Amino acid sequence: MSEPTRPTPPSPESEPSNRSAKKAWVPSKWVDVVLYITAGVTYIGFSIWNKWLLDWIVGPAWLVAWVWGVPALYNLIRRRPVRPRRNPIEAEAST
Amino acid sequence: MSWAAHQFEVYAVEAHLPKKMVGQVSWFAIFFGDFTPDFLAKFWVYGFNFHGKHYGASKPYQWHRGWPGMGISHTLFFGILCCLGIWAWKHNRAWTIGFLLGFSAHVLTDVNDSIGTMLLFPFSTLNWSLHTWAYAATVKGGKYLDAASYYSSLGFAMDFFWFIVVLGSWRVLTRDFWRTKVVPADPHVWSWLGQWLDERGLVALYRSVFFYGVCRMIAWTTWAHIVARPVIDGVRHQGYPWDLSWTGPWWVQHVSLPHVTPLIVLPAALFLLGCVYFVANTIWDRMESGSIRAIAWRNVRRNTG
Numbered sequence: 001m002s003e004p005t006r007p008t009p010p011s012p013e014s015e016p017s018n019r020s021a022k023k024a025w026v027p028s029k030w031v032d033v034v035l036y037i038t039a040g041v042t043y044i045g046f047s048i049w050n051k052w053l054l055d056w057i058v059g060p061a062w063l064v065a066w067v068w069g070v071p072a073l074y075n076l077i078r079r080r081p082v083r084p085r086r087n088p089i090e091a092e093a094s095t
Numbered sequence: 096m097s098w099a100a101h102q103f104e105v106y107a108v109e110a111h112l113p114k115k116m117v118g119q120v121s122w123f124a125i126f127f128g129d130f131t132p133d134f135l136a137k138f139w140v141y142g143f144n145f146h147g148k149h150y151g152a153s154k155p156y157q158w159h160r161g162w163p164g165m166g167i168s169h170t171l172f173f174g175i176l177c178c179l180g181i182w183a184w185k186h187n188r189a190w191t192i193g194f195l196l197g198f199s200a201h202v203l204t205d206v207n208d209s210i211g212t213m214l215l216f217p218f219s220t221l222n223w224s225l226h227t228w229a230y231a232a233t234v235k236g237g238k239y240l241d242a243a244s245y246y247s248s249l250g251f252a253m254d255f256f257w258f259i260v261v262l263g264s265w266r267v268l269t270r271d272f273w274r275t276k277v278v279p280a281d282p283h284v285w286s287w288l289g290q291w292l293d294e295r296g297l298v299a300l301y302r303s304v305f306f307y308g309v310c311r312m313i314a315w316t317t318w319a320h321i322v323a324r325p326v327i328d329g330v331r332h333q334g335y336p337w338d339l340s341w342t343g344p345w346w347v348q349h350v351s352l353p354h355v356t357p358l359i360v361l362p363a364a365l366f367l368l369g370c371v372y373f374v375a376n377t378i379w380d381r382m383e384s385g386s387i388r389a390i391a392w393r394n395v396r397r398n399t400g
Binding site: 032036039040043044047048049051054056059060061063064066067068071072083084 | 130238239289290291292293294295296299300302303304306307309310311313314315317318322
């Protein structure tokens with residue numbers, strides 16, 4: 001007698017196309033690295049000539065705005081969700 | 096004063112917590128503890144100009160680290176008072192101990208410049224200073240001269256040292272560390288922030304203080320040595336001259352306050368650092384019952400309210 005096989009979760013490819021199209025774009029690890037480096041280069045570049053930017057509020061805010069804001073902006077332009085999804089129920093309701 | 100060292104310290108403290116506190120001490124508390132002394136004192140050190148008039152301390156070094164002045168904000172005594180206040184208010188050991196460690200790191204690091212801090216306040220108002228580099232905040236020079244002086248002296252080496260310390264504990268900057276050690280110590284704050292930011296944004300927020308430290312170190316050093324064209328003793332220089340000698344740089348006027356002999360400062364600072372960790376380690380377990388009782392009372396109030 002063979003053991004009952006466990007149902008496998010559907011692969012992303014098998015999901016309906018309209019649903020996957022609404023998923024937010026999540027940058028890969030390398031895109032993350034690029035975002036951090038560009039955040040650093042732009043912040044240093046601007047702040048050398050505009051020293052008021054070298055401030056404990058502007059500095060941290062610059063990184064968050066760049067690393068989180070750029071992908072969020074991309075998602076916003078593509079009309080994809082920007083705000084984090086709190087739980088599966090809410091996520092289901094919003095799709 | 097130290098510059099980016101104070102940003103790097105936050106991660107160094109987080110990475111070197113006593114074993115039983117790992118994943119339980121609030122990172123935000125370490126940050127605010129490290130940040131509080133300068134938050135209270137530094138604004139008036141540089142002051143500001145309004146309608147052609149300068150508003151600020153007439154003797155920045157006296158105001159920043161001396162007594163009378165806001166030098167009390169750079170004493171372990173004041174840090175302990177803050178911790179007692181936090182404990183009385185919230186009964187939260189994650190915040191109380193985190194604040195204590197962050198605050199102590201700031202106070203003990205600042206013994207390096209030529210003004211130092213009043214380590215034994217209120218028993219003594221003498222400053223404890225190693226005179227490693229010159230304190231350079233002046234009314235005339237303001238923040239720019241202070242930055243140029245710091246990043247031309249052993250202050251730069253100090254920032255770089257702390258940068259290497261954090262890089263040596265690089266795991267503290269990883270997403271995995273943030274998930275497993277930082278968030279569990281502060282679930283409510285991170286959850287609240289999670290209303291607006293996704294995980295990438297939250298991790299960026301956690302790393303942002305380190306980012307700011309690295310960037311300000313590079314930016315100020317670049318500005319001071321490549322961009323600036325200072326006139327020193329009537330001679331125009333291309334960038335401020337480096338001076339990595341003790342109590343450098345030579346081109347800044349040395350100021351100091353009544354102080355103890357520098358020979359005893361390093362052993363005393365290390366001893367006090369050991370004392371802070373010993374006390375934190377000792378009271379950590381005892382604070383647990385207080386924290387649990389506070390949570391229980393809060394839940395009772397919520398249920399009956």
